[in-house]
Structures are given as structure tokens and as C-alpha cells.
Amino acid sequence: MLQLALEVGQTAKPEAVMFWILGPLAVIAALAMLLVKKAVHSAILMAFVMIILAVFYIAQDAAFLGIVQIVVYTGAVMMLFLFILMLVGVDSSDSLTETIRGLRSLAITAAIGFGGLMISLLGHATLGRSAVGLTAANADGNVQGIAALLFSTYVWPFEVVSALLITAALGAMVLAHHQRSTTRPTQRQLSINRFRGDSLGTAAGLSGPGVYARHNAVDVPALLPDGTPAADSVNATLSARGDMLDYKKFDLSEINTKVEEEK
């Protein structure tokens, strides 16, 4: 057994209690992250794990990291994840059936082997020195201690990380930014185009979804005066995502208009 029992003053007992409650929770949440179908749920569980970790950090005298974990990681990074999830379809769900033959059993075997071996190994590990605790290191305060290291010893990597950030920004821009190759058409130009176009059908602007229909949700196309549905009345994102309802069933010509007398 790793001889690291660390009696950190009176916090020992509360920490143990905290650990034995939160530790299993973190593992369960992580496992659940793998098992839930919806990506959003995974993200939520992930955030949950991260917060537990933040608690662990704080419990281990890393208050600064704990806060950063919550603010930066859970707050910013996970939000970015969620944002992107929204973009690609918030309710999209993974089918959990495995399509690559043998991969799942392989992965589970590997996982059990890996985890088992790691735990077994940790059980064997010795350090040859006693655990110290951070009381001394944090004497001037945790934040101060970290800052001292960060701005003296690690100033070079710290500076270099800025380059990394620029890279990230630049990369995101390259991949996402639509540089215009033509000048943006003015309102006037757009109007002219609309009226000079082949058809005057859209001259008055597009109809909103669901307006003339018997249904007023945003995912149902509007019906034009002639009873045909206007597919482009639905938001492009929705249609792109495949969330547009089949308009066929709202098509007037398809609807049984025969009024049957009630008996």
C-alpha cells in the first residue's frame, strides 16, 4: 500500500467523509457519461464530475485550482462544449450499439485490465519518503505560492502559452470565418434582385412558418395561398438538422376536406 496516509490536522475526518461520498459519485457519474445516449446528458455529467474534482482540489489545499476548475473548466470550457452541442443538435443521440465488430468487448476487457492493473500497481507503490502536505508551501497563501512559481520559474512556458492561445484563436477563425469573396449586397441590390428575378413569388418576402397552417410550430412549413407548403419558410438550421416536420400531411390537397355530417 502506498504509504501516504496524510493526517492533515483536523480536516482529516471531514475530508474522509467528503471523499467517500464524492469519490464514488464521481466514478458513477463518469461511468454514466459513457452509458447515456444523449450527448447533452454526457456533458452535464461531465460538468458534475468536474465540480467534484474542484471540490477535491480545494480539499487538497489547492484552492486556487479548485476555483479555476469551476470557473474556467466547468464554467467556460464545458459551456463551449454545450454550445457546440447545441449547434450540432442538442437532442441528437448516439446509438449505443457497437458497429465495429469486437471493439466493445475489446474496450471493456482493456478497461478492466487497465484499471485493475493500475489499482494493483498503485497498491504496490512505495515512495520511500513520507508525505509532506502543503501547509508549508501554502504558508504565504496558495495563490501567492502559485503566482510566485508561475511568474518566475515558469514564466517562459507561461509566455509560450500565449502563443498557444493565439494559435487557437487563429485556428478557430480559419475554420469558421467566412471571408467574403464578393461584396455584401446592399438592401437596394437585394430588392432589385428580388423583383428582377425569374419569379415574383418571393417578391413580398418569405412567409413565416406555420402561418396558414393548422399548426403553428416553427418546424412546420407555411402553406402558400395555393395550398402548397413553402419549404423554405422553416429555419434553415432546423431543416439542415432534419428537424423539419414532413409538410406533406399539411398539404391542403392531401387533406380530406370532405365534411362528413355528424349523425
Place this chain on the structure above:
Amino acid sequence: MKWLTLLMLLPLAGAAIISMLPKSMEKAAKQAALGTSLVVMAATIAMVVRFQRDNVDFQFVEKYSWIPSFGINYALGVDAIALVLILLSTILVPVVVLAGWNEAHGGRWSVKTFYILILVLETMMIGVFAATDVFLFYVIFEAMLIPVYFLIGGYGTGERAAAAVKFLIYSLVGGLLMLASVIALYVMSGAQGGHTFDINKLSELQMSSTTQNLLFLGFFIAFAIKAPVWPFHTWLPDAAKSATPGTSVLLLGVLDKVGTYGMIRFCLTLFPEASETFTPIILVLAVISIIYGAFLAIGAKDIKRLIAYTSISHFGFITMGIFAMTSQAQSGAILYMFNHGFSTAALFLVAGWMISRRGSSTISDFGGLQRVTPIMAWTFFLAGLSSLALPGLSSFVSEFLVLVGTFTRYPVHAIIATFGIVLAALYILIPVQIALHGPTTPGNEELKDLNLREKLAIAPVIAIIVVLGFYPAPLLKVINPAASHVITQMGFTDPAPTNGGK
């Protein structure tokens, strides 16, 4: 005077000149190539004259530091063995150029490229025999493959690409095994007094017998593939069949000699004990090569493949002579290398002319050539006689020396090998009968006999074959000291007459 470097530079200079010629000046390229090779030949002869034949050390030694951090030198030098082979190479090149005057025309690339490749190859042929630095030898040994590869693949016939690849792969595999051994030698030399590739210093290395055996195998297999010794031979018939006759002459006549030369220079010199350990196996392989090659030659339907198989048989003799460890066999083997170059050259060149005239290399497509093209037929016949080692022709002397030398130490091997001479009669006389005798096969009536150029090309070869058959002494006098030096170095002495145990 730096004779060896000069010899190596001359063909390169010729190649440079040819490369500057415009593509259309094909004739000029040929003439330049012929001129260059003749100059090289003259220079070689001038060098040979200056060779001190009783001195068994390397002569015309040159040494410049090349890669000092690995102890690698550009070190050249020749003893009699190398000298003879260099002489062989430089005589054969002009012959090949003259004999194959038109053979570059069927190639994928221009005529001048062909001659550039030939001349670059000549440089390497000289270098590979002259190198006394193992690393330099290895470099040239491998680099040589490239021009040959392009000569076969670019100017050959039939399945030339496949044959070229087969040739290259075999050689590379062998070369890599040798590389492993070279590396081991290098490392061991580092542990024993500083990294070096000097062959003399490497031969003094101390190593365990296991190591020696393994390293020996690395070298030997490379050389056995090159030579080729059964069962590493299957690349040769394909390559010889697909290459142009001139290329085949250089391939069988010179390049394959690098294998047998390497066995003497490296296997025996560097690993005397291992050589002794493996001698029984190698002799068996050699005997198998002799008999097996002969049988396959008998069974061959294609004239070029036939010649290739006869060479396998002949290389069996050479290998046997090298490892028999008697001065007769050793001298015989070295002389055989020289003689085989010419008899194969004669066979291949004439076969090449026959093929180019008939447009087929299948033996049965010929017939009755003796009536139609008597000179060509008789030249082929004479070359064939040389190949079957008729007494009075050069190969006989060497073959008999090998046999008699082997017999004194390994009588059983020699006896089995001697059966090869009966098979030799068959593998030469069968194609002679089919191609030269009998009624003239339809389609052959109009074949032209040798022209003046061809006669000029083949004449010196035939002359050498005949003269050395009756009077090999000049060459033997050069070879003998070197051969017996090898034997002495190995700690062997010729077996004394046994008087049958009385």
C-alpha cells in the same frame, strides 16, 4: 601515380562527355564510349605491367580519409586477385560496347543514357575490386546494383522489369545481410583498438567462434547470392534472359565475380575459422551448383537461360576451388574467374547476335546455322567448347586445377563435380546440334553472317580463350603468389602426396 583512382575516373570522364552530347548524336556517344573504354583498357594494361607479381601485399595503394568519425577511408589497392579481375573488367567493357553496338536502340531511354550507365558501371567494377576498405567495398557493391538495374530494366527484352526487380531484391537482401556483418565488424573493431574498416586490421580482430560464424554467414550469403551459388541462384536466369547480351556479359562475366572475389577477399581473410567450419557445407552447395546448374542447362529451352545455368555450374567450380584450400584449387578458382568471363562473353555475345538476327531466343527456333552463317556458328561452337572446358582452351586449365586441387583434400566432392564435365558436354552439344546442325529451319535462310565489327569484337575474346588455354603461365605466375598467400594466411598447406597410404 594514382593508378586506381585514375582508372576509376576515366570512365566517369567519358560518361560526363557523353552526357553533354545532344541526344541525337547517337553514333558519337557510341564512339565516345568505345574510345573511353579502350583508354581505360590501355591504362589498365599499363598498370598491370607495373605490378610486382611476387609481392603479395596490396599494391598501387591509395588512402584518403573519407568519413573519419567512422574510421572510413577511401582506400584502394590491388593484389593479384583484384588485378586480374580489374583487367577482366576493363577488357570486357570495350568488347561489350563494340559487340552490342546497336543493342541500346530497343531501350526505354536514349542511347547515350545506355553508355553513361555502362561507363558508370565500369567505374564501379574497378572500384569494387580495388577497395581495401570494407565500407568502401560495401558502398560500391550496393551502388553497382543501380546501373545494372537500369540496364536490365531499361534496355532488356521480355519481362525485363520483373527480372530487374528480382535481381535487385535478391542482391539487396544479400547486401543487407552483409551490412549487418559489416556493422558487427565495425563495432568490434571499435572495441579493439579503434573503429576501422581496413581489411588488414579487421582480419586481426579477436572474436568468438559463434560471432565469427554468424558474421561469416552474413558475408557468405551475400556473395553466394551474387555468385550465385545454389540455392540462391534463381535470379540469374531471369536477369540474363531479360538483359541485353552486353549487359549479361558484364553481369555474368564481372558482377557475379564480385561474389566469388568477395568470398576470397572477405570470407576467407576475415573469418578463417568460420570459413573452415562452413567449408563442408559450402563444398556441398558448390557441388550441387555444378551438377544442378548443368542439369538445368540441359533442360533449358532458351539460349540465354541456358548460358546462365551453365554459369551457375561454373560458379560452383569456382566456389569449390576457393574453399578447397589448396593452392591448385585456389589458383584454379581465380584463373577460372578470369577465364569464365571470356568464355561467357563469347557465348553471350554470339548468342546475342543470333537472337537479334532471328528475333527469338528459343533454341529450337534456330537450326542449320552452320550452313547459313558459318562464321557465327563456328564462333558459337568455339565458345561452347570453351564453356565445356575442352583441353587446349582456357577454361580447361582452371577447371582442371580446381578439380585436381580439390581432389587432394576432398576427393569425394571432386569426383562428383567431375561428373559435371560429362553434363557440360551435353549442355553445350545439345544446343549446338539443335541450333547449328541439322537442316536449316524455315525462316533462317536469309540470316546474315557476322559483319566486320562483330568479328573485331569477338576476335580478341576468342584469342584470349585459345592463347590462355595453351599458355596460361603468364597469368598463373601472377595469380600463384596471391593464391598461396591466401592459403597460408588460412593456415593451410597443400596436402603432400599420400602414396595411397603406403
Place this chain on the structure above:
Amino acid sequence: MTTSTSLVYLIALPLAGAALLLLGGRRTDKWGHLLATALSASSFGVGVYQLTQMLGRSTEERPVSQKLFDWINVGAFNVDAGLLLDQLSICFVLLITGVGTLIHIYSISYMSHDQDRRRFFAFLNLFIAAMLLLVLGDSYLSLYVGWEGVGLASYLLIGFWNQKPAYATASKKAFVMNRVGDMGLSFAIMIAFATMGTVSFAGVAEQAENTSEAALTGMGIMLLIAAAGKSAQFPLQAWLGDAMAGPTPVSALIHAATMVTAGVYLITRSNFVFDAAPTAQLLVVIVGAITLMFGALIGTAKDDIKKALAASTMSQIGYMILAAGLGPVGYAFAIMHLLTHGFFKAGMFLGAGSVMHGMDDEVNMRKYGALRKFMPITFATFGLGYLAILGVPPFAGFYSKDMIIETAFNAGGVKGIILGSVTLLGAAITAFYMTRVMILTFTGTKRWDENAHPHESPWLMWLPMAILAIGSVSSGFLLSRGDALVNWLHPLFDHHEEHEQHLLEPIVVSGLALTMVAIGIAIAFVKYSRQDVASVAPEDVSVFTKIARQDLMQDRFNETVFMRPGQVLTTTLVATDEVVIDGTVRTVGKIAMGSGSALRGLQNGFVRSYAALILLGAVALVAAIWVVVQ
């Protein structure tokens, strides 16, 4: 030993002729044959000159040697290109150049219509040179050069008309079977060098007594194989019949008078080996005896005049070999028979050539008959040869053959009785088949076509025949007069003056022999002169005849035992090379390709399986650590 500088001319003259005619090409067509003949004759002149010189010296001084140059000199293996002319070789020199010159002369006319006559003469000259080298070489290795040289010349001349596939095959067969014999010679030389450290005749002779019998027996057997190959002795006899494909002068010179007797030369030359190796000697005798009968039996069934003569040659050489195997007492008789045989057999072959010349190259004796009237000279010369071969006194064969029979009986014990009987029986059979040849060819009724116009040959042809006939008549008497040849050769052979025990008195032997001959003649007369000879060979003959017609199955034997298995082996090896050896290499390639393709399957394009691979790698590492730590 005397040295001389002129020996080389013996060889050089005809060799120069060959070279000149071959390289000179068509330019020499006009006079080439004359030059060749002249050179051969001048070589004969040199021979005669040497003989006179030799006669003028004392016995010990008679051998002459000439060192030409260092030939092969490696370590202890020192062979000079040296010539040696002693009492034995001078006999051969004179026979070769003498008969050779006569046959040159004969050929001028015989080959006059052949467009390649010049080449023919070049080959004849080449043969003379090689044969002289064979008998003049002072070491086994020099002999070997001549040995193969005559083989080459024989090959070229048998296949002179090689546009006929059968002739080309015959020449190839001759060369290959000769090579089997040559192999024996190689072995003999190797044994000599390995055991005695020398390959010169003098050296081996000197060392022989210091050498174990086993080694000498081995060497002797190898020499015997060599002799058997060259001299068409059992079991390497099969080529001689086919060798008749060559022009008849060739058959006369090479395959009757000279080359085929080289085996006898080799054995007598190696007397010092055989004398010390009784087992080998016994084998020599056995081979001689078998071949003697073998040839004789074949001769009885042949209708082809040349093949009948060839069989006879085989049989007669059997006599010589047998004699040579009888040790010192037999060598001289072997040589004597060799010389007399050279005359009468060459004469008969030339006669046969003359007959063929007159009969439009017909060789089947059943198509001859009654030619006596049309070719009187031929008949006469042939007849003299016939009498000589039969051993009718006082013709040449009588002296030589009688001696051999006698010596055979004198070999002592059962051996003597068997050998004596065999030789006697052989004499009878010889008489039978030679009489048959005479009857079928020259007497009886004519059986040839109307188109044939038999005529006597021109003088250029009959003159050599006549000269040879004179030899057939007189040579035996001359050579045996006062044991001239025996005494001449005596210094060479270690004649220990053994106590000669006579089983039968010489006169009894002669009587017996003549009786046997008479019986043979009588049977032939009864069989062929009393009844008409069918012009087509009858089919309803005894099994024995059928077998004899097929050369006692020798070809079938070779075919079954060597050729077929050889062909099968060749095909098998060709297939092996393709399938097994090249196949192995290809399989290695395929395995590499296959494993490459299989491993390629890992790269299935799914990033998750790549991650799994990394994970597995990590698991493996952790597992390794776990193992180490435990």
C-alpha cells in the same frame, strides 16, 4: 634422355594446316586439300627422320624429349608442355602420320565432290595433330589434351554431314560417351597427383613402386574407363557403330586405325601402373574379352558394311586390350596387333569406301553382290585385308593375333584356359562374319538397282588401298621377324623374364586357331554362298540375330539406364527450380505481402479502433510493469 627441338614439328605442321585452312576460309578451297596432305606427309617425314635418328642411338638413348614451355605450374602441380618420343610413341607416330597421309590422299578424290572438302581436310589435319599430341605428350595431362582433341576431331568428322539430324546425333553421342571415358582419365590424373604428386609418365613410373596397390588399382581402373571410352570397349562401346556416320576415310583413319586404339596406347603406356595393380589388370583382360566377343557377335548380324567393319574393329581392339591386360608379355603383342590392324582395317575401310563410292553411297551389303568383276582392285586389296584379319598365314594378322591367343593361353590356370578359348572362339566368329562380308559384297549374284553403275575408283583412291594392302600382307612378318617389335619395345616394359609356362605349344595354338578360322569360313560359306541372299534383311530370324542386329541391346540399355532417368531428372530439376526454389522465394514474398495485407486490415479507418490500439498498447505496457513489479 636425349632432347630434341624438332619433335614439335610433328604436331605443329598438321596443326598449322588445320589453322590455316579453318581461318583461311574459302580462299584456300582450291589448294587446301593439297596443303593438308603435304603437311601430313611432311609430318610423316619428320617421324621417319626421328626413327632413323632413334635407330642410330643406343637403347637407353633412344627416347627423345622436348620441353616446349611451362604449362601449368601451381604449387606442387607442375606440368610442362613437354613431348616425349620413345619406342612406343614412334610406332604410333608412324602409324598415324603414315596411314593418315594415305587417307589424306584417298580423301582428295573421295571428297572431291563435297563443297566442304577444305574443311574436311582441316579437320583431318586437326585430328593428326591431336592424335600426335596424344601419343607424344610426356604427361597424363598433355595426353589428356590430345585425348580430348581427338575426341573433338572425331566429333567434327562424324558430324561432318551434320545437316542430317541422325549424323549430328551420332557425333554428339560419340563425344558424350567419350567424355565419360575422359572423366575416367581425369580421375586417374587426380589420383596420380594426390598420391604421387606428379602426373608425368616418368614421375608416375618412378613413384609407382612407392605407392599402395589400392591407389594404383584405382588409377588403373580409371585409366581403363578412359581407354574403354576412347576405344569403344565394353561398357562404353555404343558410340562406335553410330560413328560410321562420318565419311568413310574418317572411319578408316579414326575409327579403325588410330584414335580408337588410343586406349591400347594408354594402357601400355601406363604399364607401370597396371603391373603393380593386378586387380586392375584383371579387369582390363575381362573388358577386352567381353568386348572381343561383343564386337564379334554384333559383326555377324550387320548388313551395313561399315557397321560390320566397325563391329570388327571393336572386337579386334578387344584383342589388343586383352593382350595389354596380360602384363609385360602382352604389351608388345597388343601393339603389334594394333599396328597390323591399322593396316588391314584401314585398308578394308577404304575398300568399303571405294565400294560405296562406286555404288552411290549404298552401304547395305544385301544390295551389293558380285562386285568382284566391277572393282577388281578394290576386291584384291579388300581380300588381302580379309586374309590378314582372319589370321591366315603369312598375312599380318596371323602373326599378331596368334601371339595374343598364345599369350592368353599362357596366362595360366583357369584364366588362361578361359581367355584362350575366348580368343579362339573370337577368331572363329571373325572368320565367319568377315567371310560373310566378302561373300555378300564381292561374290554371288548382283542385287543392286539398275541405276547403280558400279565402277572402280580412281587411282588416287586405290593407290592408298594398295599400299595398305601391302602393309596387311607384310607388316606382321616384318614386325615379328626376330621379335623385332618385341625387342624394340622391350626397354619400356618391365619384363621380368618370368618363367613362362606353356599350356599349349605355340604350334598347337596356331593349329587350333587356323582350325577355328576354317570352321568360321565354312559356316559362312554354307550360309551365304550356297543360298541366295535376300536383298532385304529377313525378319524371320532367331532371337539372337535380332538382338545382335540391335547391337546386343547396348543402345536400349543406355537409354533405359542413363538417358531416360537423366531426362526425367532434368525435367524434375527444371520443375524443382521453378516450383520449389523459385517458389520458396516467391512464397516468402507472398507471405510478406499477405501479412502486409492482414496488418493493413488494422487500419480500418475508424478513429475509435485506432484509439483502442493505443489503449491496448498502454495496457500492454502496464501489464509489463505489473509483471516486473510482481
Place this chain on the structure above:
Amino acid sequence: MTFTAPVLSYSLLSPMLFLLAGALIGVLVEAFVSKAARPAVQLTVTLGALLLALMQLWQIRGEQSLTAAMGSVVFDGPAALLQASILIIAMISVFLIADGEHFAALPAALPGSEEERQAIQSGNQITEVYPLTLFAVAGMLLFPVANDLITLFVALEMLSLPLYLMAGLSRRRRLASQEAALKYFLLGAFSSAFFLFGAAYLYGFSGSISFSGIRQGIVGGGGNDVLLLIGIAFLSIGLLFKVGAVPFHAWSPDVYQGAPTPVTAFMAAATKIAAFGAMLRIYYTVFANAQWSWTPVLSGIAIVTMLLGSLVAITQRDVKRMLAYSSIAHAGFLLSGVIALNKAGLDATIFYLFAYGIATVGAFAVVTLVRDSSGEVTDLNRWRGLGKRSPFAATSFALFLLAFAGIPLTSGFIGKFSIFSAAYESGAKGVVLAGVLSSAIAAFFYIRVIVLMFFTDATEDGTSVEIPSILTRATVVIAAVITVALGVYPAPLLNFITDLAIFIR
């Protein structure tokens, strides 16, 4: 609490600083320079930065310091050599990048959309790749000189992120390119998680983040080695991933194939140098005393890597994938230099890295030349008869292949010889044997390509060789010249390396 101001030794950091400055200028150029002028300006800035960095490196080549940037960076001979190699290779790779045509005109546009078509028509070029390249190069320079785990990790990410991005920017076959980016990114992040986990354990084992601290922990550690071994194993996974060693190689064929060829060239050559540089430093200095633990494993990985790379390469039909597998095999060869753990191994690895990098860029440069109307042609079957149509491209490609195969008189041979002899010297005979064997296998496919180019006739579908821009041609020529020069007369460079390549600890 007192705070001492950090001392950075700027002169030793200056090569990286020049590059970062260049990158920042590049970013500003994106913002302020007109579209038309950007390519030229960016190229100038990039090349200028690289050149300045190289010149500065030359100035400081002999210096040694353990304490640059407060001990985050160590500068010594190997560092100078590796950085110089990276800079040279980056420079000739930039020539390739500059040859337009390779990058998507508008990466944000959907593949095949009207917007993309317009962007292409308008001649749009994404000049952002220049600063991205500079960032990556800066990361690569930092990677082998990092002296603590933090710097190492930051450098790893800094060299990786731009490459992830650039892999997805191909102009043709954009889906494949984006897929390559995704795979590279996911697997890269996955492996850096392992790397980080290993770093944590090394920290746990030694109580120190700095290399020297870890080494001291190994030398004088009191406990058992479990933490150390886990740390070494996982850190190695991260590094082995970068060099493409089996079984962490799977990304490289896909990414090499999908990425724009200039990027492939750059990352195949430069990343390898950087990653192996870091490996050398870590294994030669930090883990040297735990040699017993990692040499056997690394030997096994090296053997499997060589063999797998060579075997799979035989079956490839796509030239870029073939080169990718060949680069896997070469990673195996290079690993044998790491295993050697001696001075000769260090020298040899550095030489090999440079020689291989140059040849790789050259080979990919030739790949960019072989095109038809729809862009590069990487299907090997369509390379048939290239020797006839473009002797320049075919001959130089053949030369690079021969160098890869290790044929004498090319740099590859000297490299192979030196690295194998070093490995042999250290007793890793099995590795050498496997190396020799796989070289033989590898030779087969190199020769196959040569046969295709020279000995077979072209198919009819007209692969044309575009007249290359002068820059690409320059790249090919420079690479070819260096490859031959290092094969014929490597002594100066070898001596230079031998004299300089000594790790300080």
C-alpha cells in the same frame, strides 16, 4: 514573501522568439494587409523569421546552458543541431506551402458549395497557414530543449495544435482532409492525456517537475519503481505517438494521406525531428539510469514498428500512404538509435533525422508535382511511365526512394549504417537484425515504385506533371543535392555533429 525577477537568457531563446515574433507579425498581416499582397508578405515574413532564427542559432551554436528561461529550457549541442535541422526543413517546407494550390481557398465554406467555387475563382488564399507554421516550428524548437515537464507539455501542444488545424485545410478532397484533421486531433489529444498522466506519476515519483529533479529521483530514489515505471510508460506513449511508433502509429497513414501534401511533408519531417529530439533528451539524460526498464520494451516497439511499417507499405496503392508507412518503418529505425543510449547513437540519430527529414520533404515535394486536372495524383497506378513524361520528377523521386531504402551513396545509407552500428554497439543485436530484415522488405516497395515510374508504360488517363513553381523545384533540388552530398561525403556534417552533440545534464 520575496519575488525575484526571472532571468531568461534571451539569446538562447532568441530563435524561438524570432519565430514567435514572426508569427505575431503574420497575424497582424492577416488583419491589416490587403488580400492580394498577403501571400508575398507572409512568405517574406515567414522565411525571414526562419532565416533569422537560423542565423541566431549559428551564433549561439557552441553555448551551453542548463538554466535558460529559469531552467525551463536547456541549451546544448544536440539542441542546436536539432533546432537547426528543424529550421532548415521548415524553410524548404515553406517553399512547398508557398506554392498555392494546396490549401482550401475558404476552409469555412462547405466542400463543393457555390461559396467555395467563388472563393477559388477569386483566387483567395488562406495565408493564415504561415503564422500557423511558425507557431508549430516554434513549438518544435521548444520541444527538444524543454527541461521540465511543463515546458515539454506546452511545447508538445504548441507544435501539435497548428498541425491539427493545417491537416484539415486541403484544397482537394476536403472531406478526407477534414477527416484527417479530426483523427489527428482526437488521437493526438488522447495521447497527450496519456503523456500528462505519465508526467503526473513522474512528478509523484520524484517530487519534481524538472528533468534534473526527476533524474535525481531515479538515481537516488528510496521507494520502489512503480510510480517511475508508470510515469515512463505513459510519457513514452505520448512521445511514441508523435513519432508514429507501433502501436501508436495508426493516425499517421490517414493523416499523411488526408493532409495537404506540403503539410504532410512538414509534419513528417519536422515533427519527427522534434519528437525524437525530445525523446533523445529524455531517454539519454532523464531516464538513462532506469535503462533496464525501458530498453527492452523500446526494443520490442522498435522491432514491431520497423516490421509493420515495411510489411504494410508493400501493399499500398497510394503514394502518400506508402510514404506514411515508410515513415513508420523509419521511426522504428530511429528508435534503435534511442535504444543505443551511447554517444554514437546520439550522433547517428541526429544525422539520420536530418537526412531522413530532407529526403522526406523532397519526396513529398515531388508528390505535389504530379497532378492532373483535379489536383495531385497519388494513386500509384497512375504514376506509371512518369519517368518518360517527367524525368526530373521521376529521377528525383527515385533518388529519395533509394535514400529511404538505404542504398549507398545516398544519405539514407550513411544514416542507416551509423544508427544500426550504434545500436549494435550497445548490444541491441535483435533490433539491428530486425532493421536489416525490414530494410529488405522495404526495399521491395521502393523498387516497385521505381519500376512503375521507369519500366512501365503510362496508362491513358494523362497524369500530367505541372510545371512546378520555382519554389517547389527548388525544394526538390535542394533536397536531392543534400541527399546525395550526405551520401557521398558526409564527413563534415558527421564531424560537426560528433563535436557538438553532447547532452548536458
Place this chain on the structure above:
Amino acid sequence: MDASNYLYISALLFTIGAVGVVVRRNAIVVFMCIELMLNAANLSFVTFSRINGDLNGQVMAFFTMVVAACEVVVGLAIIVTIYRSRRSASVDDASLLKR
């Protein structure tokens, strides 16, 4: 309370993250699993920092967070791009390049 318990948690979380990468198909989830692995590593850092009584581990963890943030930006940008092209965030769909 034994600080090494955190290491066990860390190892488990790391394992779960690694398995998640293999078994999940949604690129974003896969990426989250990688983030989980990074977090597990961070937990180890913090724990070791405490054991060693040394703040360097915490600094390292801090750097990890920053770098991870950059990585997230780049990674999500790539995922979005490929999603836009393919209309799918499944990593299995991106399997054009293989063999």
C-alpha cells in the same frame, strides 16, 4: 485520510475516459472523454503536489487547464467543420481514409 485514495479515483477516471474514447461515437462525447482523462491527470498532479508538499504540481495542473482550453477551441472548431461538411458528428462516419 490517505491521500493515495485520490490516486485511485484518478486512475479510475482516467480509465473510464480512455474507454469512453473507444466506445462512444459522437465526436463531442469522445472529446469530453479526453477532457475527463486530462482532469484525471490533473487530480493526480494535485494529489502528488500535496504528497510532495510542493506547489509545482498545482502549477502544472494549471497549465494543463489552460492548454486544454486551447485544445478545446481547436478541437471543437475541427468538429464543427467536419459536422458542417458531413452533417454528422459521428466519428465513425469519418472513415474515408483507411487501409
